[in-house]
Amino acid sequence: MKKTNFNAKKTANLLKSYFSKPSNVLLIFFAVALLLCTVYPIYALLSSSVQMDAMDSLMYNQLFGSALKKGDLSFNNYAMLLFGKYSRAYSVSFFWRPLWNSLRLSVYSSLIAVVFGGSVAWFITRSNIKCKKFISAVFVFPYIMPSWTLALVWKNVFANSQVGTGVVGMLESLTGICVPQWFVYGIFPCSIVMGLHYAPFAYILIGGILRNMEANLEEAAVILKASRFKILRRITLPIVMPALFSTVLLVFSSSMASYAVPLFIGSPGNFYVMSTMLSSLYNSSYSGQAYIMTLVLVLLGVGLLGLNQWFTGRRKSFTTVTGKSGQVSYVKLGKANWPITILMIVVLTMVAIFPIISFALESMCRIQGDYSDLTLNYWFSRTEINEYNVRVESGILFNPTIWKALWGSIKLSVVVALIVGTCGILIGYAVVHNRNSKLAHLVSNLAFFPYLVPSMAFGAIFLAVSSKLTFLRGTFSLLVIVGAIKYLPFASRSGTNSMMQLSGEIEEAAIIVNTPWIKRMTRVLFPIQKSGFISGYLLPFVSCMRELSLFILLTSSGTLITTLLSYWDERGVTQISNGINLLIIAIVLLVNFVTNKLTGASIDKGVGG
Amino acid sequence: MPSIILEHVTKRFDKFCAVNDLNLEINDRDFITLLGPSGCGKTTTLRMIAGLETPTTGRITIGDKVVFDSEAGVNIQPAKRDIGFLFQNYALWPHMTVYQNIAFGLENLKWKKDKIRERVVEMLKLLKIEEFEKRYPSELSGGQQQRVAIARTLATAPKVLFMDEPLSNLDAKLRGEMRTELKRLHADTDSTVVYVTHDQLEAMTLATKICLMNKGVLQQYASPLTVYNDPANLFCADFVGSPTMNLIETTATQIDDQTVKLPLFGKTLNFCSNGVKLRGEHVYVGIRPEFLRISADGALEGTAYSTLPAGMETTVKISIDGMILSSIMFGAIDYETDQTLNFDIVGDNVLLFDAESTEQIAKGYITVQE
Numbered sequence: 010m011k012k013t014n015f016n017a018k019k020t021a022n023l024l025k026s027y028f029s030k031p032s033n034v035l036l037i038f039f040a041v042a043l044l045l046c047t048v049y050p051i052y053a054l055l056s057s058s059v060q061m062d063a064m065d066s067l068m069y070n071q072l073f074g075s076a077l078k079k080g081d082l083s084f085n086n087y088a089m090l091l092f093g094k095y096s097r098a099y100s101v102s103f104f105w106r107p108l109w110n111s112l113r114l115s116v117y118s119s120l121i122a123v124v125f126g127g128s129v130a131w132f133i134t135r136s137n138i139k140c141k142k143f144i145s146a147v148f149v150f151p152y153i154m155p156s157w158t159l160a161l162v163w164k165n166v167f168a169n170s171q172v173g174t175g176v177v178g179m180l181e182s183l184t185g186i187c188v189p190q191w192f193v194y195g196i197f198p199c200s201i202v203m204g205l206h207y208a209p210f211a212y213i214l215i216g217g218i219l220r221n222m223e224a225n226l227e228e229a230a231v232i233l234k235a236s237r238f239k240i241l242r243r244i245t246l247p248i249v250m251p252a253l254f255s256t257v258l259l260v261f262s263s264s265m266a267s268y269a270v271p272l273f274i275g276s277p278g279n280f281y282v283m284s285t286m287l288s289s290l291y292n293s294s295y296s297g298q299a300y301i302m303t304l305v306l307v308l309l310g311v312g313l314l315g316l317n318q319w320f321t322g323r324r325k326s327f328t329t330v331t332g333k334s335g336q337v338s339y340v341k342l343g344k345a346n347w348p349i350t351i352l353m354i355v356v357l358t359m360v361a362i363f364p365i366i367s368f369a370l371e372s373m374c375r376i377q378g379d380y381s382d383l384t385l386n387y388w389f390s391r392t393e394i395n396e397y398n399v400r401v402e403s404g405i406l407f408n409p410t411i412w413k414a415l416w417g418s419i420k421l422s423v424v425v426a427l428i429v430g431t432c433g434i435l436i437g438y439a440v441v442h443n444r445n446s447k448l449a450h451l452v453s454n455l456a457f458f459p460y461l462v463p464s465m466a467f468g469a470i471f472l473a474v475s476s477k478l479t480f481l482r483g484t485f486s487l488l489v490i491v492g493a494i495k496y497l498p499f500a501s502r503s504g505t506n507s508m509m510q511l512s513g514e515i516e517e518a519a520i521i522v523n524t525p526w527i528k529r530m531t532r533v534l535f536p537i538q539k540s541g542f543i544s545g546y547l548l549p550f551v552s553c554m555r556e557l558s559l560f561i562l563l564t565s566s567g568t569l570i571t572t573l574l575s576y577w578d579e580r581g582v583t584q585i586s587n588g589i590n591l592l593i594i595a596i597v598l599l600v601n602f603v604t605n606k607l608t609g610a611s612i613d614k615g616v617g618g
Numbered sequence: 619m620p621s622i623i624l625e626h627v628t629k630r631f632d633k634f635c636a637v638n639d640l641n642l643e644i645n646d647r648d649f650i651t652l653l654g655p656s657g658c659g660k661t662t663t664l665r666m667i668a669g670l671e672t673p674t675t676g677r678i679t680i681g682d683k684v685v686f687d688s689e690a691g692v693n694i695q696p697a698k699r700d701i702g703f704l705f706q707n708y709a710l711w712p713h714m715t716v717y718q719n720i721a722f723g724l725e726n727l728k729w730k731k732d733k734i735r736e737r738v739v740e741m742l743k744l745l746k747i748e749e750f751e752k753r754y755p756s757e758l759s760g761g762q763q764q765r766v767a768i769a770r771t772l773a774t775a776p777k778v779l780f781m782d783e784p785l786s787n788l789d790a791k792l793r794g795e796m797r798t799e800l801k802r803l804h805a806d807t808d809s810t811v812v813y814v815t816h817d818q819l820e821a822m823t824l825a826t827k828i829c830l831m832n833k834g835v836l837q838q839y840a841s842p843l844t845v846y847n848d849p850a851n852l853f854c855a856d857f858v859g860s861p862t863m864n865l866i867e868t869t870a871t872q873i874d875d876q877t878v879k880l881p882l883f884g885k886t887l888n889f890c891s892n893g894v895k896l897r898g899e900h901v902y903v904g905i906r907p908e909f910l911r912i913s914a915d916g917a918l919e920g921t922a923y924s925t926l927p928a929g930m931e932t933t934v935k936i937s938i939d940g941m942i943l944s945s946i947m948f949g950a951i952d953y954e955t956d957q958t959l960n961f962d963i964v965g966d967n968v969l970l971f972d973a974e975s976t977e978q979i980a981k982g983y984i985t986v987q988e
Contacts, residue, residue: 223709225705225706226709226711228703228705228709230722231670231697232697232702233697233722233774234723235697243722247711247713248712250713
């Protein structure tokens with residue numbers, strides 16, 4: 010009797026001491042919350058894929074003479090889409106070929122992104138290339154801009170009278186050259202455009218790794234007479250390999266998820282990938298099959314995550330001791346310096362600056378593609394415009410619908426960024442404090458999971474959820490939840506990384522003098538890693554601001570600026586859609602710039618009090 | 619053979635001058651330590667000789683080869699300078715085993731496989747790390763990593779070895795051991811060593827010559843005992859020696875060309891030397907702690923401020939005339955706090971520094987005028 014009492018007391022004490030640590034409480038909280046946010050949607054998805062919808066049952070009853078009703082359980086969806094129950098050709102063209110295309114496209118574009126972004130990162134961090142500031146500032150533009158930007162530009166430039174709808178693009182109207190169909194639509198332009206779009210992402214990640222890597226490791230090899238190539242092959246690459254592999258994986262899954270690019274320059278050439286096929290199945294009301302498609306995308310994502318875990322877990326991660334890394338000696342490019350710099354600037358101008366100019370021009374064309382007749386009317390008109398193809402109540406800057414959508418987007422992005430950024434920091438804190446526990450692994454994997462689910466699929470999943478939890482359907486809260494979960498990976502990664510860099514003593518020094526937890530977070534930890542944490546807020550804001558595919562299934566066109574953009578684009582009013590596009594880019598760049606300036610300034614002033 | 623000559627070497631980072639007009643000649647088989655407080659330019663100097671850093675101006679010669687000359691535009695790659703470099707944080711490649719780390723340099727020299735194995739095994743034996751051959755650096759302790767780094771550096775048998783604070787990441791005991799081994803290695807390998815440290819004890823015990831630097835400027839370049847006994851200026855006097863030299867500020871009057879009168883401790887002291895010429899009346903008197911001898915019949919009287927017995931010797935802090943002086947006595951002695959102490963200034967190694975230029979002007983002995 011006494012013994013059990015004692016044991017109960019011991020357990021109670023253990024529990025008490027476990028929960029007296031904020032990091033443990035946070036860890037448990039996030040484990041439960043994230044499990045709910047992951048497991049329930051997947052259940053909703055699974056059950057929707059085997060439950061007959063009205064359209065599904067109608068079709069199957071016709072095709073196979075069955076007597077299914079709405080709500081019946083059946084594996085017909087699977088049999089038809091995956092295993093050729095209706096016909097082999099159906100399975101191939103609606104499932105297997107899009108899957109194959111998605112995989113190919115992702116391989117190509119992640120290769121392009123990593124090679125291009127990685128070499129720029131190497132040039133910036135490790136060589137004495139000129140114009141570093143300009144290059145690194147402009148290089149991230151394509152990533153900040155909406156993903157369809159480059160696809161639209163590609164189309165604007167290369168479309169010609171021999172291909173597709175026969176719209177004349179810039180290249181043909183200036184030079185008369187007509188490029189072949191495969192150059193305009195299909196896997197080739199998709200790979201290039203997506204590779205270029207994700208290159209800055211690879212650049213940011215790889216650049217960060219290279220910047221943190223101890224320069225001594227390379228110098229030691231220099232002294233031992235290794236050639237520059239050998240150093241890269243035997244020292245630099247293997248050391249950054251785990252991180253590099255993660256980068257490839259992230260870009261790969263982003264490419265798998267990409268919707269807008271294959272929609273604009275894939276589908277017209279009959280090139281379908283998983284995400285575009287998914288939405289077209291959904292739009293044709295074959296929602297059961299669309300959910301299967303979603304499920305496959307999710308499974309692929311999980312597979313990739315597993316691969317990443319296996320790869321990085323195989324070897325101990327290479328912690329880099331910081332010694333005298335301030336003294337980085339740059340590789341001298343010698344005579345090749347200027348040619349490389351100029352090449353870089355030309356490419357960047359094409360990729361980063363030209364799109365902006367082209368959008369500005371397009372928003373001023375009275376007739377699409379005719380640059381001789383420009384007007385600012387579409388921006389500044391206070392009255393209704395009704396000419397050629399354009400019918401709009403007033404110019405962009407005085408249009409209440411546009412302002413409302415813009416406000417909606419900003420409100421959503423701010424709320425999402427605040428939630429996500431804060432959760433990211435807290436998750437980072439909880440995970441780093443329990444670094445080796447299984448629960449911490451679980452939480453960090455769960456927080457990363459949404460990254461591997463394509464936006465389109467994510468939207469579809471929550472559509473399935475909202476059809477079960479009807480109080481959420483079509484609400485602002487649903488958008489916030491979806492956005493918050495979708496962008497959590499960014500924030501939890503950056504939160505974890507920032508926390509990793511803080512040694513435990515820093516917080517312990519505050520614990521010793523009895524500083525409450527909130528104060529430790531806000532007065533000690535946050536200020537030290539300010540820039541890292543703020544980027545944890547900034548990135549979700551920027552992503553949310555320019556997100557289309559995540560929200561397009563969940564809301565009406567007037568709620569958000571991006572859905573409004575796609576509305577005008579579908580109606581062929583490119584003046585307005587290009588103008589809105591420019592507006593989004595401008596806001597995103599402005600926020601980016603202001604945050605940089607502000608945090609930069611406050612770091613200088615903050616230290617001195 | 620590989621003597622190293624630096625002529626007018628200067629390195630500027632933007633406006634900050636890390637090394638200013640440095641001239642240095644390092645002889646073959648020397649063990650030189652670059653000594654100085656952090657930020658004095660010693661690591662920069664080392665990296666410039668190694669070729670990891672490019673000097674702003676000047677000329678560096680290793681052996682009979684000019685490896686850097688700002689005027690002639692010569693700048694030879696580090697790989698072609700035939701040197702070894704031991705980094706402060708070891709810079710072991712985390713993705714290679716101990717064996718691979720050591721073999722890497724030999725592979726670059728296009729050695730045959732069995733030759734490489736032979737040499738690596740020899741190195742492993744030399745540094746007593748045979749059993750770690752297949753391990754990764756992260757599976758080794760600091761001292762073991764240090765040995766691997768040394769093995770890697772020595773494997774290619776470079777004639778010149780550069781070491782950048784190689785022992786600063788080790789604990790005190792291990793540091794002591796490695797010091798002994800480094801000195802032994804220097805003797806065994808017949809190489810020239812340039813060694814950066816901020817630890818004056820390390821510099822004293824290891825070096826054949828110390829190059830003492832401060833704020834990018836060479837202060838003194840001499841053997842450890844010379845630096846200790848005959849420091850060129852106040853900085854050298856203060857930096858070398860533990861406990862530090864007693865430096866007493868006072869005014870001096872020239873009596874004749876062998877004597878200077880110093881009003882100190884409420885008495886008049888005479889500083890006598892073979893030749894002394896005051897530059898100004900404002901001077902510092904420098905007395906090593908071992909020359910303050912406490913004895914019952916000492917001519918000077920102070921009180922015990924605190925006593926620090928360390929077993930073999932005892933440091934006694936003497937309070938006198940508002941100053942705290944250090945004295946070192948052999949054996950463990952414990953004085954009571956504030957107890958009256960009599961002491962003498964003994965030996966003929968008392969130094970006189972000019973306060974304005976901070977340079978040493980004379981070496982001599984002190985007598986107390988009755």
